[in-house]
Amino acid sequence: MIDLQLTDKKHDEERQGEALIVDAPLVRNGRKLYIESYGCQMNFADSEIVASILLDQGFETTGDYKEADVVFINTCSIRENAEQRVRNRLSQFGVEKRRNPKLIVGVLGCMAERLKSKFLEEEKLVDVVVGPDAYRELPQLLSEVESGHKAINVLLSREETYADISPVRLNGNGITAFISIMRGCDNMCSFCVVPFTRGRERSRDPHSIMAEAQDLFDRGYKEVTLLGQNVDSYKWKGSDADDSAEIEVNFAQLLEKVALISPELRIRFSTSHPKDITDEVLYTIAKYDNICNYIHLPVQSGSSRVLELMNRTYTREWYINRIDAIRNIIPDCAISSDIIAGFCTETEEEHQETLSIMDYVKYDFAFTFSYSERPGTLAARKFEDDVPEDVKKRRLSEILIKQQETSLYRLQQFVGKTVRILVEGTSKKSDKDFCGRNDQNAMVVFPATAGVSAGQYVYVHIDRCTSATLLGTVVVEEPEIV
Numbered sequence: 001m002i003d004l005q006l007t008d009k010k011h012d013e014e015r016q017g018e019a020l021i022v023d024a025p026l027v028r029n030g031r032k033l034y035i036e037s038y039g040c041q042m043n044f045a046d047s048e049i050v051a052s053i054l055l056d057q058g059f060e061t062t063g064d065y066k067e068a069d070v071v072f073i074n075t076c077s078i079r080e081n082a083e084q085r086v087r088n089r090l091s092q093f094g095v096e097k098r099r100n101p102k103l104i105v106g107v108l109g110c111m112a113e114r115l116k117s118k119f120l121e122e123e124k125l126v127d128v129v130v131g132p133d134a135y136r137e138l139p140q141l142l143s144e145v146e147s148g149h150k151a152i153n154v155l156l157s158r159e160e161t162y163a164d165i166s167p168v169r170l171n172g173n174g175i176t177a178f179i180s181i182m183r184g185c186d187n188m189c190s191f192c193v194v195p196f197t198r199g200r201e202r203s204r205d206p207h208s209i210m211a212e213a214q215d216l217f218d219r220g221y222k223e224v225t226l227l228g229q230n231v232d233s234y235k236w237k238g239s240d241a242d243d244s245a246e247i248e249v250n251f252a253q254l255l256e257k258v259a260l261i262s263p264e265l266r267i268r269f270s271t272s273h274p275k276d277i278t279d280e281v282l283y284t285i286a287k288y289d290n291i292c293n294y295i296h297l298p299v300q301s302g303s304s305r306v307l308e309l310m311n312r313t314y315t316r317e318w319y320i321n322r323i324d325a326i327r328n329i330i331p332d333c334a335i336s337s338d339i340i341a342g343f344c345t346e347t348e349e350e351h352q353e354t355l356s357i358m359d360y361v362k363y364d365f366a367f368t369f370s371y372s373e374r375p376g377t378l379a380a381r382k383f384e385d386d387v388p389e390d391v392k393k394r395r396l397s398e399i400l401i402k403q404q405e406t407s408l409y410r411l412q413q414f415v416g417k418t419v420r421i422l423v424e425g426t427s428k429k430s431d432k433d434f435c436g437r438n439d440q441n442a443m444v445v446f447p448a449t450a451g452v453s454a455g456q457y458v459y460v461h462i463d464r465c466t467s468a469t470l471l472g473t474v475v476v477e478e479p480e481i482v
C-alpha cells in the first residue's frame with residue numbers, strides 16, 4: 001500500500017522540503033529512512049530511486065525524521081534561496097542529531113555535487129554527501145559511516161540512467177507518476193548550474209522506459225510524465241529488444257511508443273527546449289488524444305540580446321515561430337514558461353520585450369524568477385550581476401502581475417464548457433471535493449459525486465474559475481468536449 005502523504009503534485013520547479021514516505025512489503029532491517037526533497041521534478045523522481053535502493057537493503061520509510069535512523073535531504077542548487085532553505089533545514093536536523101548521535105544525516109543531489117567535500121567541512125553534522133549519479137553506492141557509503149568515517153561520492157557519470165532500478169512511488173496518489181527518460185544537460189545556459197551538478201546529457205534505454213510505463217499502467221496508474229532537463233534532445237541508439245537490429249529512437253518516437261500502451265494512459269512530458277522542439281513532436285502530440293495538449297516551453301527572456309547572453313541559442317523570432325507552429329498544429333495546446341527577471345545587463349526596454357512576448361503567447365502558466373548568480377556558471381564568470389535587487393524585484397512583480405492576468409484569461413476560456421479530467425483524489429482544501437487536471441493541465445475542483453473515484457476519467461462542466469483553478473460539476477452523459 002502506498003501512503004497518501006502527499007496529495008498535491010505541485011508543478012513547481014522549486015518544491016520545498018516534502019517528506020516522502022512509502023510502506024512497501026519487504027524484509028525489514030528494522031531501520032527507518034526519512035527522505036525530504038527540494039527542487040525540480042527530477043529530484044523528486046531521483047528520491048524514488050534512492051528509496052528503492054534502500055528499501056532493497058531492508059529499510060522502511062517514515063514521514064517523521066524524529067523516528068528515523070537515516071535522514072536524507074535531496075537538494076537543489078538552482079537559486080541561492082533554494083540552497084538557503086536546505087541549510088536552514090539541516091540545522092533543524094542538527095538538533096535531532098545532538099539528541100540522537102547515531103542518526104545519519106546525508107546530503108544528496110545538486111548541492112552535494114556543487115559543494116562536494118566542502119559540505120563535510122562546513123556542515124559538521126553531515127555524515128554522507130552523494131551526487132546525483134552515485135546513488136547506487138549508497139549502501140556502501142552508509143556502511144562507511146557506520147564504521148565511523150564520513151563518506152562521499154560525487155562522481156558524475158556519462159552512462160548512469162538508473163534504467164534497471166524500479167522507482168518506489170513515494171508521493172503516490174496511485175494515479176500519476178513521473179518517469180525519468182534522460183539525465184543531465186548539455187545546453188550550458190549561462191545562468192544555470194545544472195550542467196555542472198547533473199553532468200552530461202544521456203538518454204535512457206526506451207525498452208526500460210516502456211516497461212516502467214506498462215508496469216505503472218498495469219498497476220492502475222493513468223498518467224505518466226516523461227521527465228528530462230531537455231526532453232526534445234532525447235536520442236537513443238542501440239539494439240531492438242526483439243531482433244537485435246540497431247535502432248534509433250528520438251523523442252517523438254518515444255512519445256508515440258508510450259502513447260500506444262493504452263488510450264487510457266495519459267502522457268505528459270517536461271521540459272521542452274525552444275531550440276529543439278520539432279514539428280515531428282508537435283504532430284505526434286496532435287495525433288494521439290492521450291498525449292496531453294500541454295507544453296512547458298521556457299522562454300527565459302523576450303529579448304534576443306539577453307537570450308544570446310543567456311546562451312539559449314534561439315532568438316525572440318525563433319521562439320515566436322515555435323509558438324506559431326504549436327498553435328497551428330495543436331490549436332488548443334496550453335503553453336507554460338519559465339521567465340527570469342533582471343539577468344545581467346538587462347535594460348528596461350529588454351524587460352518590456354519580456355512583457356510583450358508574454359502578451360503574444362498568453363501563457364497558461366509561468367514560473368517566474370529573479371536572476372540569482374550561481375558560482376561557477378558562465379554568467380558568473382563572464383558578466384556582472386549588475387541589475388540592482390530592487391529593480392529585479394520590481395520587474396519580477398510586473399511579470400507576475402501579467403502572468404496572473406493571462407492565467408485568469410486562459411482559465412476563463414473554459415468557463416461554460418465541459419472538460420474531460422482524470423480524477424486524482426480529494427481536493428487539498430476539502431474532502432467533500434474532488435480534484436483532477438484537464439488535458440491542458442488546468443486544475444479542476446468539483447463536489448465529490450457518487451460513483452466517481454480517483455483514477456477515473458470524468459466530464460466536468462466548468463461553472464466558474466479563480467486565477468489558478470477551474471470549478472465545476474460532473475456531467476453524467478458524455479458531452480462534446482474541449
Ligand code: 5AD
Binds near residue numbers: 079338370
Ligand atoms: N537564476 C534565476 N533563475 C534560474 N533558473 C535557472 N537558473 C537560474 C538562476 N541562476 C530558472 C530558469 C530555469 C528554471 C528551472 O529555473 O528559468 O528554466
Ligand code: SF4
Binds near residue numbers: 185187192193273
Ligand atoms: Fe539549465 Fe538550460 Fe539545461 Fe535547463 S536547458 S537545465 S536552464 S542549462
